[in-house]
Amino acid sequence: MCFATKPTFMLVPRYDSPGDYHMVDQLPNLGREKEMLDAMGMSSIDDLFADIPEAVRMTEELPLPPPQSEEEIISDARRLLGANVALGDRVNFLGAGLNRNYVPASVFQLVTRGEFLTSYTPYQPEVSQGMLQAMWEFQTLISELVGLEVANLSVYDGSTAAAEALTCAVRVHNRKAEQKDTVYVSELVPPSRRSVIHNYTQGGGIEVKTLRHNSDGTLDLNSLSQAAGSCGIYVEQPNPLGILDGGLTRVKEIIGENTAFVVGVAPVSLGVIEAPGNYNADIVVGEGQALGSPITYGGPLYGIFACTKTYLRQMPGRIVGRSIDVDGKEAFCLTLSTREQHIRRHRATSNICTNETLIALMGAMHMSLLGPEGLAKLAQRNMAACQLAKQKLSEISTIAIPHRNNSHFNEFVVELPGSAAECIAYLDTQGLIGGFDLSAWYPERKNWLLVSFSDQTKATEIELLAAHLAVWSTSLVQGVRA
Amino acid sequence: MSHLFEHEGADGKGYSQPDPVAPVDNLQIPSSLVRAKLPRWPRLSEPEMVRHYTWLSTRNFGIDTGFYPLGSCTMKHNPRINEVIAQLPGIADIHPLQPDHQIQGTLAIFHEMQDMLGICAGMDAVTLQPVAGAQGEFTAIRCIQEYFRGRGELGRTKVIVPDSAHGTNPASAAMAGFEIIEIPSREDGRIDLDALRAVVGDDTAAMMITNPSTLGVFEPEIAQAADIVHEAGGQMYYDGANFNAILGRTSPGLMGFDAVHYNLHKTFSQPHGGGGPGSGPIGVKSHLAKFLPGPVVKRRPILAGDQLTSVNKEWWYHWHQPENSIGKVQQWHGNSGAVVRCWAYYRRYGRELKTMSEHAVLNANYLRHKIIEEAEKIGVRHLFADGAPVDVVKHEFTISMAPMKEECGIGAMDIAKGLLDMGYMAPTVYFPLIVPECMMVEPTETESKETLDEFAKKFVEVLQEDPEVLHNAPVTTKVRRVDEVYAARNLTLSYPFDE
Numbered sequence: 009m010c011f012a013t014k015p016t017f018m019l020v021p022r023y024d025s026p027g028d029y030h031m032v033d034q035l036p037n038l039g040r041e042k043e044m045l046d047a048m049g050m051s052s053i054d055d056l057f058a059d060i061p062e063a064v065r066m067t068e069e070l071p072l073p074p075p076q077s078e079e080e081i082i083s084d085a086r087r088l089l090g091a092n093v094a095l096g097d098r099v100n101f102l103g104a105g106l107n108r109n110y111v112p113a114s115v116f117q118l119v120t121r122g123e124f125l126t127s128y129t130p131y132q133p134e135v136s137q138g139m140l141q142a143m144w145e146f147q148t149l150i151s152e153l154v155g156l157e158v159a160n161l162s163v164y165d166g167s168t169a170a171a172e173a174l175t176c177a178v179r180v181h182n183r184k185a186e187q188k189d190t191v192y193v194s195e196l197v198p199p200s201r202r203s204v205i206h207n208y209t210q211g212g213g214i215e216v217k218t219l220r221h222n223s224d225g226t227l228d229l230n231s232l233s234q235a236a237g238s239c240g241i242y243v244e245q246p247n248p249l250g251i252l253d254g255g256l257t258r259v260k261e262i263i264g265e266n267t268a269f270v271v272g273v274a275p276v277s278l279g280v281i282e283a284p285g286n287y288n289a290d291i292v293v294g295e296g297q298a299l300g301s302p303i304t305y306g307g308p309l310y311g312i313f314a315c316t317k318t319y320l321r322q323m324p325g326r327i328v329g330r331s332i333d334v335d336g337k338e339a340f341c342l343t344l345s346t347r348e349q350h351i352r353r354h355r356a357t358s359n360i361c362t363n364e365t366l367i368a369l370m371g372a373m374h375m376s377l378l379g380p381e382g383l384a385k386l387a388q389r390n391m392a393a394c395q396l397a398k399q400k401l402s403e404i405s406t407i408a409i410p411h412r413n414n415s416h417f418n419e420f421v422v423e424l425p426g427s428a429a430e431c432i433a434y435l436d437t438q439g440l441i442g443g444f445d446l447s448a449w450y451p452e453r454k455n456w457l458l459v460s461f462s463d464q465t466k467a468t469e470i471e472l473l474a475a476h477l478a479v480w481s482t483s484l485v486q487g488v489r490a
Numbered sequence: 491m492s493h494l495f496e497h498e499g500a501d502g503k504g505y506s507q508p509d510p511v512a513p514v515d516n517l518q519i520p521s522s523l524v525r526a527k528l529p530r531w532p533r534l535s536e537p538e539m540v541r542h543y544t545w546l547s548t549r550n551f552g553i554d555t556g557f558y559p560l561g562s563c564t565m566k567h568n569p570r571i572n573e574v575i576a577q578l579p580g581i582a583d584i585h586p587l588q589p590d591h592q593i594q595g596t597l598a599i600f601h602e603m604q605d606m607l608g609i610c611a612g613m614d615a616v617t618l619q620p621v622a623g624a625q626g627e628f629t630a631i632r633c634i635q636e637y638f639r640g641r642g643e644l645g646r647t648k649v650i651v652p653d654s655a656h657g658t659n660p661a662s663a664a665m666a667g668f669e670i671i672e673i674p675s676r677e678d679g680r681i682d683l684d685a686l687r688a689v690v691g692d693d694t695a696a697m698m699i700t701n702p703s704t705l706g707v708f709e710p711e712i713a714q715a716a717d718i719v720h721e722a723g724g725q726m727y728y729d730g731a732n733f734n735a736i737l738g739r740t741s742p743g744l745m746g747f748d749a750v751h752y753n754l755h756k757t758f759s760q761p762h763g764g765g766g767p768g769s770g771p772i773g774v775k776s777h778l779a780k781f782l783p784g785p786v787v788k789r790r791p792i793l794a795g796d797q798l799t800s801v802n803k804e805w806w807y808h809w810h811q812p813e814n815s816i817g818k819v820q821q822w823h824g825n826s827g828a829v830v831r832c833w834a835y836y837r838r839y840g841r842e843l844k845t846m847s848e849h850a851v852l853n854a855n856y857l858r859h860k861i862i863e864e865a866e867k868i869g870v871r872h873l874f875a876d877g878a879p880v881d882v883v884k885h886e887f888t889i890s891m892a893p894m895k896e897e898c899g900i901g902a903m904d905i906a907k908g909l910l911d912m913g914y915m916a917p918t919v920y921f922p923l924i925v926p927e928c929m930m931v932e933p934t935e936t937e938s939k940e941t942l943d944e945f946a947k948k949f950v951e952v953l954q955e956d957p958e959v960l961h962n963a964p965v966t967t968k969v970r971r972v973d974e975v976y977a978a979r980n981l982t983l984s985y986p987f988d989e
């Protein structure tokens with residue numbers, strides 16, 4: 009991974025004439041250095057760096073390309089990014105926890121307002137009421153969505169939200185726990201999220217044990233009792249196979265009062281699916297992206313974090329509270345900061361400082377436009393597409409749908425007569441982004457394809473997928489027979 | 491006052507959606523999971539929604555609004571072309587699980603960013619995965635932890651941080667399971683080598699430090715500090731929050747560091763967005779490279795059979811998993827949208843990133859000089875002290891309002907509120923913790939001389955202000971001083987529907 013040779017920047021054409029520095033439009037004081045140095049009684053820029061000992065000075069120019077103008081940059085960006093296959097260029101069935109919902113134009117227009125875009129964390133509440141109120145409203149929207157009393161104003165993403173929830177659960181429950189420093193995580197949680205959980209929990213000496221599932225993809229409630237007395241459990245609804253698991257409503261009675269029930273949600277599903285707070289979840293986390301944000305190659309996203317009051321003082325992240333100003337007028341400010349790193353330092357509940365506020369703001373805007381009924385409709389559209397696909401694909405005799413009798417949100421598993429990787433490669437040649445090869449998550453599942461559907465999926469696209477899957481799988485089955 | 495939750499329009503007013511692709515009267519939902527009651531969300535038409543958020547935006551101060559000298563945060567102008575690029579479908583509408591051949595353009599940009607960041611910091615390998623500075627710290631400390639585990643040096647359980655460190659440093663190391671040893675700084679704010687020598691040993695895993703320090707002062711003895719830590723067998727970690735001061739002039743690599751995080755949302759102009767998103771890549775020396783979170787982008791010469799794209803006729807870009815990777819800190823590839831913005835930013839400067847840093851330092855020194863000059867002119871110089879008594883600062887500087895507090899009871903927070911009344915964002919206050927009544931000023935390179943001249947004048951005007959006025963400040967803002975104690979005592983963290 010070291011640079012074996014001096015890196016070359018093949019991509020950059022050389023346009024410039026020497027000394028023609030395009031960044032002149034970014035630096036107001038370019039050309040005025042002498043005037044400013046004179047005022048300070050200095051003779052050169054080097055004087056400003058005289059405090060850097062010679063031994064550590066960089067003596068050569070940075071081996072980087074010359075400056076470019078805005079026009080050249082956008083033209084390079086268009087060429088490079090234009091070479092990518094965008095999801096919208098194809099018929100897309102790839103999701104795996106990210107969801108390509110339509111985000112209304114007004115969200116994008118408003119979020120680029122400089123007052124939002126170019127502000128920092130609202131340390132001075134008197135001039136930051138806009139973002140503070142927007143985030144307090146965001147907390148309310150999330151709290152209502154998941155059915156819990158409090159929400160913060162975002163953590164990095166769904167995976168760190170899950171990880172932070174588990175460390176939070178340990179802080180709250182460890183003292184009384186029979187299984188000290190122990191949490192349980194569903195075996196279906198993909199390795200990428202598990203890995204984040206491992207990195208966040210290993211430092212605290214927390215052991216992450218595994219929760220088993222039944223062959224139909226639902227949580228094995230019989231073995232769940234082993235988690236009682238631990239600090240917390242983490243499961244997802246819908247689970248990573250897209251399954252909506254009715255059994256989760258019985259989890260809390262099995263694990264008991266002193267074990268945190270942490271549920272990871274797909275927020276859009278909550279337009280039709282019960283809020284986990286109403287089946288006694290203690291902490292609800294999730295990937296917020298589907299509300300408000302494009303997929304953007306997996307980031308920036310925003311992590312949802314909500315909980316009951318029991319966990320409030322051990323929560324990670326920033327929280328806005330309502331207050332008053334000296335005239336008694338309603339005003340907002342950051343609150344409960346004594347949990348945070350800038351005050352509590354190494355005893356903080358989390359190291360998080362910069363979070364995902366602007367993406368959460370996009371979420372709030374999208375939620376405001378949807379309203380309750382709009383959310384329900386959005387959830388129904390997602391679910392209807394998934395259900396229609398399940399029906400169409402189940403008509404193909406050469407493939408199987410292993411969890412067919414379960415209900416699904418956004419995605420389900422198709423069992424193929426051959427490898428999912430090969431099927432995806434075939435679909436690629438037909439202009440389809442065919443889904444996700446689940447052997448990347450579950451190595452023994454070579455033939456499992458995870459197909460995803462969103463509000464953007466059209467009936468004709470589902471027909472197309474069905475037709476191509478039929479052709480591919482039939483030729484494979486006949487090939488094997490012949 | 492407008493409340494989102496007071497909008498109660500007709501059903502689903504905001505934007506019309508097409509009908510579902512299939513009937514929804516028989517959606518398969520387990521009966522125990524049917525949602526009983528929809529969330530109490532507001533109902534807004536598009537014009538109402540647009541007006542609400544536009545109204546909120548008018549109650550918020552950004553760099554676009556005015557001078558934002560918030561120390562340690564590098565509030566530089568955010569070029570708008572970066573926003574346009576980040577909305578291109580080739581980044582906004584791609585999925586992290588697409589195969590390499592569909593995303594050669596993004597991988598090429600990432601590869602270029604890894605190289606560029608490595609070059610600027612003098613590091614051998616870079617990952618773009620961490621999504622903020624604090625996560626970068628945590629990631630690097632995890633790599634160092636695995637490095638020592640791999641060598642069987644299990645007794646290295648302590649991380650040293652100076653008392654001037656940002657709170658995320660100790661918090662990140664503690665999250666990885668390390669014990670924190672805080673060492674005092676010298677009287678002048680600089681690193682105390684004797685204090686360092688006194689605590690290093692075979693239990694030292696790493697020292698975390700930023701240079702220039704959080705006082706905006708370059709640590710001339712940084713190489714010696716690195717030697718002390720290395721001789722004890724520990725690793726040196728560079729907090730890159732202050733990187734804007736030194737690009738092209740020195741590098742963490744030259745100073746003897748083993749690992750560094752970059753705050754792309756500071757140095758490379760990813761907009762702060764009211765608190766995020768950021769991007770916090772890390773760079774490491776070769777001995778730590780195999781522990782980086784995976785995957786990272788690599789390239790190889792194009793082979794027959796590769797699907798050619800317009801990206802490049804010579805190189806094929808692909809994801810690669812480092813041999814002993816610590817795994818993941820974000821489940822995909824980090825804040826890719828931010829990385830692309832910052833790529834556009836760096837292309838603007840290219841090798842002249844050095845000029846960028848020079849101007850950041852020029853502006854900081856000029857402003858410091860001007861404030862002192864103006865203060866002397868009107869006889870208020872005695873009201874504040876230098877946070878660190880040095881000839882030159884780097885990209886920011888600290889002043890202590892302790893003398894003024896002593897004289898008339900006016901401290902850093904009152905001055906900050908006075909500056910809000912003047913139409914400025916206030917500098918960072920009460921950080922670093924080692925400067926009493928601290929104000930930390932970072933003008934950045936994108937402010938004009940006139941803005942700095944004007945601010946210097948206004949700053950000393952505030953010092954002359956009647957203490958009573960400052961106690962009452964601000965008065966020109968949308969709300970007046972907000973009662974933070976009230977907020978904590980009367981926790982109202984969401985809209986009180988029943989009030």
Ligand SMILES: Cc1ncc(COP(=O)(O)O)c(C=O)c1O
Nearest residue numbers: 361362562622623624656658731
């Ligand atoms: C000196 C210093 N270190 C680290 C950080 C943490 O970076 P982030 O907020 O991106 O997590 C900051 C940010 O405020 C900082 O100023």
